[in-house]
Amino acid sequence: MNTQSRPRTEPLLEIRNLTIRYREGDRHVTAVRDVSFSLKPDGALAIVGESGSGKSSVAGAILDFLGPASEITGTILFEGQNLAELTPVQRRNILGRRIGAVFQDPFTALNPALRVGRQIAEPMVQHLGLTLADALGRAEAALREMGIDRTAEVARAYPHQLSGGMKQRALIAAALACEPPLLILDEPTTALDVTVEAQILRLLSRLRADKGIALLFISHNLGVVRRLCDDVAVMYASQLVEFGNVRHVLEQPAHPYSKGLLASRPPLAATSRNSRLAAIDGQMPISAEPDAGCVFAPRCPFREPSCSAGPQPLTIIPGGRTVRCWKAGEVGPWPRQQVTAAAPPTFHRGDALVNATRLSKTFDASRGLTDWRLSVTGGRPQVYRRPSRVPAVNDVSFSISPGEVLGLVGESGCGKSTLGRLLLQLLRQSGGSVEFDGADLARLPAQALSPFRKQAQIVFQNVGSSLNPRLSVGEALDRPLALFSLAKPRDRTRRVEALLDMVRLPAAYRTRFPHQLSGGERQRVAIARALATEPRFIVCDEPVSALDVSVQATIVNLLADLRDAFGLSYLFISHDLAVVAQLSDRVAVMYRGRICEIGTAAEVLAPPHHPYTQMLLTSAADDEPVTGPAVSDIGHGARTGCVFAARCPHKLGTVCDTTPPPLRTPSTTHAIACHLDTLPDTAVPPVRADPYPQRAAI
Amino acid sequence: MALVVGGALVVVLIVVAALAQWIAPYPYDQMHIRDRFLPPSLHYLAGTDEYGRDVFSRLLFGSQLSLALGMTATLISMGIGVPLGLLAGYRRGATDEVIMRTLDVMMAFPPIMLVLLILAVTPPSLMKTAIAIGVLAVAPIARVTRSVTLDLMSGEFIEAARARGERLRYLLVRELLPNVWPVLMVEASLRVVFAVLLGAVLSFLGFGVQPPAADWGLMISNGRAFVDTAPWISLAPGIAMSITVIGISLVGDGLREVLDPKLGSRR
Numbered sequence: 002m003n004t005q006s007r008p009r010t011e012p013l014l015e016i017r018n019l020t021i022r023y024r025e026g027d028r029h030v031t032a033v034r035d036v037s038f039s040l041k042p043d044g045a046l047a048i049v050g051e052s053g054s055g056k057s058s059v060a061g062a063i064l065d066f067l068g069p070a071s072e073i074t075g076t077i078l079f080e081g082q083n084l085a086e087l088t089p090v091q092r093r094n095i096l097g098r099r100i101g102a103v104f105q106d107p108f109t110a111l112n113p114a115l116r117v118g119r120q121i122a123e124p125m126v127q128h129l130g131l132t133l134a135d136a137l138g139r140a141e142a143a144l145r146e147m148g149i150d151r152t153a154e155v156a157r158a159y160p161h162q163l164s165g166g167m168k169q170r171a172l173i174a175a176a177l178a179c180e181p182p183l184l185i186l187d188e189p190t191t192a193l194d195v196t197v198e199a200q201i202l203r204l205l206s207r208l209r210a211d212k213g214i215a216l217l218f219i220s221h222n223l224g225v226v227r228r229l230c231d232d233v234a235v236m237y238a239s240q241l242v243e244f245g246n247v248r249h250v251l252e253q254p255a256h257p258y259s260k261g262l263l264a265s266r267p268p269l270a271a272t273s274r275n276s277r278l279a280a281i282d283g284q285m286p287i288s289a290e291p292d293a294g295c296v297f298a299p300r301c302p303f304r305e306p307s308c309s310a311g312p313q314p315l316t317i318i319p320g321g322r323t324v325r326c327w328k329a330g331e332v333g334p335w336p337r338q339q340v341t342a343a344a345p346p347t348f349h350r351g352d353a354l355v356n357a358t359r360l361s362k363t364f365d366a367s368r369g370l371t372d373w374r375l376s377v378t379g380g381r382p383q384v385y386r387r388p389s390r391v392p393a394v395n396d397v398s399f400s401i402s403p404g405e406v407l408g409l410v411g412e413s414g415c416g417k418s419t420l421g422r423l424l425l426q427l428l429r430q431s432g433g434s435v436e437f438d439g440a441d442l443a444r445l446p447a448q449a450l451s452p453f454r455k456q457a458q459i460v461f462q463n464v465g466s467s468l469n470p471r472l473s474v475g476e477a478l479d480r481p482l483a484l485f486s487l488a489k490p491r492d493r494t495r496r497v498e499a500l501l502d503m504v505r506l507p508a509a510y511r512t513r514f515p516h517q518l519s520g521g522e523r524q525r526v527a528i529a530r531a532l533a534t535e536p537r538f539i540v541c542d543e544p545v546s547a548l549d550v551s552v553q554a555t556i557v558n559l560l561a562d563l564r565d566a567f568g569l570s571y572l573f574i575s576h577d578l579a580v581v582a583q584l585s586d587r588v589a590v591m592y593r594g595r596i597c598e599i600g601t602a603a604e605v606l607a608p609p610h611h612p613y614t615q616m617l618l619t620s621a622a623d624d625e626p627v628t629g630p631a632v633s634d635i636g637h638g639a640r641t642g643c644v645f646a647a648r649c650p651h652k653l654g655t656v657c658d659t660t661p662p663p664l665r666t667p668s669t670t671h672a673i674a675c676h677l678d679t680l681p682d683t684a685v686p687p688v689r690a691d692p693y694p695q696r697a698a699i
Numbered sequence: 700m701a702l703v704v705g706g707a708l709v710v711v712l713i714v715v716a717a718l719a720q721w722i723a724p725y726p727y728d729q730m731h732i733r734d735r736f737l738p739p740s741l742h743y744l745a746g747t748d749e750y751g752r753d754v755f756s757r758l759l760f761g762s763q764l765s766l767a768l769g770m771t772a773t774l775i776s777m778g779i780g781v782p783l784g785l786l787a788g789y790r791r792g793a794t795d796e797v798i799m800r801t802l803d804v805m806m807a808f809p810p811i812m813l814v815l816l817i818l819a820v821t822p823p824s825l826m827k828t829a830i831a832i833g834v835l836a837v838a839p840i841a842r843v844t845r846s847v848t849l850d851l852m853s854g855e856f857i858e859a860a861r862a863r864g865e866r867l868r869y870l871l872v873r874e875l876l877p878n879v880w881p882v883l884m885v886e887a888s889l890r891v892v893f894a895v896l897l898g899a900v901l902s903f904l905g906f907g908v909q910p911p912a913a914d915w916g917l918m919i920s921n922g923r924a925f926v927d928t929a930p931w932i933s934l935a936p937g938i939a940m941s942i943t944v945i946g947i948s949l950v951g952d953g954l955r956e957v958l959d960p961k962l963g964s965r966r
Binding site: 422425427450451454455457458459461462463466467468469470471472480481484527530531534 | 853854855856858859861862863864865873874877878
């Protein structure tokens with residue numbers, strides 16, 4: 002191909018006036034409207050926006066994934082060729098060969114029935130005409146390049162044997178197998194833990210430097226974008242609203258939407274009970290008409306009557322940025338909410354509302370008729386005894402005072418959701434006890450839990466399944482009222498409307514069904530349902546993790562307002578330390594079933610740290626990340642010592658593996674379980690000699 | 700489209716069955732000894748059989764029996780299978796094992812043999828045929844219900860209901876059943892078809908409805924002896940049976956098309 006010798010100053014990918022419309026029944030929805038940008042051969046461009054902004058449709062148009070219900074106008078030039086003019090066969094030859102793609106969910110992107118190596122080799126067989134044996138050999142080399150040590154083992158493994166981070170590495174290896182000049186990444190780290198995300202980002206930036214690959218990176222996460230990309234395009238309601246250098250846009254956003262998006266990210270710092278996150282009111286319109294004026298105007302705090310006079314053109318402002326706002330230069334900072342609440346309450350450890358003592362939960366591993374299992378991996382049948390599991394929650398004690406919020410932070414699989422369900426007795430503990438308001442719940446028979454059920458409620462993560470799709474909002478909210486006889490039948494409608502008002506939804510939503518609501522609205526209904534029983538304690542299990550950043554801010558603010566209005570206690574579970582710090586009075590950090598650090602939010606965020614807290618903080622910060630092996634890459638080795646020993650950059654030696662760590666108490670409210678005499682007092686852990694010490698989970 | 704055509708056929712069928720007494724030209728068992736083996740004519744729309752009975756009238760009355768059998772059998776299998784499936788899928792563990800393994804044992808018997816056994820040792824009746832066929836279909840109905848329930852159990856709305864301390868009955872009937880219902884409707888329409896066909900087979904073999912009742916299977920069986928001289932005696936009930944089966948199957952297909960997209964968007 003002579004295209005490879007093209008001068009490097011010409012753009013590799015150029016998109017001009019791209020418009021994408023979808024037919025939905027008899028109406029058209031515009032997903033992308035008149036978007037233009039170009040990408041240099043060694044450039045890295047990020048497209049940032051919330052769900053529904055059209056960012057993934059841009060990638061879909063380049064990759065020809067949109068299907069027959071879409072209508073694409075405008076030009077997509079790749080290496081000087083207009084992709085629309087190519088035949089399907091030519092187009093297919095470019096995919097995988099010249100353009101690699103990695104998608105959001107590594108857990109479903111690999112075929113579970115094929116070995117990982119085979120899936121990396123496949124594009125090379127397809128596009129480079131290699132024999133399968135040669136391609137498999139190259140696949141192992143590709144895995145090594147991804148920073149994987151035991152390449153032969155990983156290549157022979159099936160996807161379910163690998164951790165999420167490993168799968169994403171394998172997918173990147175497959176996308177890069179034919180050494181394409183362009184890699185398109187659609188939310189590649191969204192489904193991963195922060196520490197694993199940091200590793201993948203580091204890998205991508207190294208690949209970019211070593212191989213000179215151009216990246217088109219699609220994400221909703223501004224922090225991630227800053228670490229990897231040169232330029233950023235901010236999309237809102239199918240339009241490009243701001244385009245420019247990453248540092249300029251993120252440090253001094255010019256478009257009001259960019260400002261709002263940045264301001265609604267919670268800072269990684271403990272905050273007072275009176276502070277609230279900046280939020281963008283309202284929600285993004287679907288298929289907005291720009292002829293009627295600026296599409297962001299209805300949600301913009303800086304709007305003026307003239308904003309709605311006509312379409313907003315993209316204009317160039319000083320510094321080489323383009324912005325779709327006529328006021329771009331004159332807009333001040335995004336307004337912050339502040340509430341004037343009473344003086345922060347003081348909590349006395351003696352009168353705890355919830356008291357967990359030495360709580361443990363081991364899931365019954367011997368499910369089925371016998372412990373013996375038959376495996377045919379590797380072609381040979383093998384009979385083995387199923388191993389008993391590591392406890393999901395292991396000897397955890399803490400208490401929550403009335404009106405107090407305890408944050409619980411940890412990566413996926415650390416047992417934090419299990420702990421929340423134990424407190425609510427949705428799961429029965431294997432050991433230890435839970436006391437609520439002085440009563441030991443384990444001693445109560447299931448039937449006698451009713452008064453407790455009224456006082457302790459839960460809000461879930463998955464907004465798609467937390468409401469019954471066949472029940473209207475009114476029915477869902479009415480049920481708890483009827484169950485606990487909280488209102489007379491004729492007053493119930495009024496009470497339901499009052500509940501909707503509490504979560505700031507209009508009373509007319511009573512008749513709606515869940516599929517007619519947006520994600521944020523569904524979460525509000527779920528919160529209203531939890532509030533309906535007039536509880537004193539609510540377990541919030543990742544309530545904002547599935548939501549866009551601006552919606553996330555409004556929900557966090559709502560939870561804070563409700564906490565203050567009703568004196569509620571929360572167990573606020575999240576993988577995101579910044580969100581937890583925003584809402585919590587105290588924070589507990591959990592790793593593999595144990596709490597390794599607990600203290601007030603300020604104490605946990607400031608040194609001295611537990612080494613794991615330190616690693617979480619570093620991964621969450623926007624700086625160059627430093628990493629250890631990923632959580633699930635570790636076998637279930639040390640049972641007696643510190644659970645974090647295998648990943649710890651400060652590990653002392655065998656003492657960490659064999660002896661349970663002592664509890665260090667820097668202050669009366671702060672406890673750290675660690676062998677180190679001098680705990681880390683900076684946010685950055687030391688770098689290991691081997692920068693990529695990952696191991697397979699097999 | 701399938702729903703419209705199938706629905707129209709089924710509605711016509713039900714109307715005909717309900718009004719058979721009034722629209723049939725003759726009683727189903729009235730013999731016209733001088734008019735035996737007459738081919739279809741304006742007088743006898745579908746001809747007459749070996750006793751000179753009007754085949755068309757017998758067809759109309761036969762539709763009552765077929766539909767009654769199909770629906771009763773399906774109601775019986777749903778009535779037993781759906782609660783079992785919901786319970787097995789919700790409770791899991793030992794309850795699940797006991798219910799599903801028992802149903803497996805039932806499924807291990809060849810269906811026709813099982814029904815024949817029941818009907819052969821006791822005097823035959825329509826209700827007994829319906830019960831026998833209905834019990835046979837409990838296992839597939841319970842399996843479908845259980846698999847949909849298992850899928851729904853991952854939904855957090857179930858956990859929210861448990862966090863309110865809801866009773867088992869509310870969980871099964873109000874939270875789970877409305878979500879299983881669309882899938883069950885499709886399954887039920889198929890079960891009606893199977894029941895109608897199986898009922899006809901039993902009558903044909905002489906174990907179902909007894910003469911002189913006008914059952915389609917029985918009519919086909921009786922007409923078999925005269926198929927070379929008077930084919931209409933067997934052909935007419937055969938065609939009626941085909942139309943019924945096609946109509947109900949189309950309704951099932953139509954329901955699948957209408958209800959499936961909703962199932963997809965639920966997730």
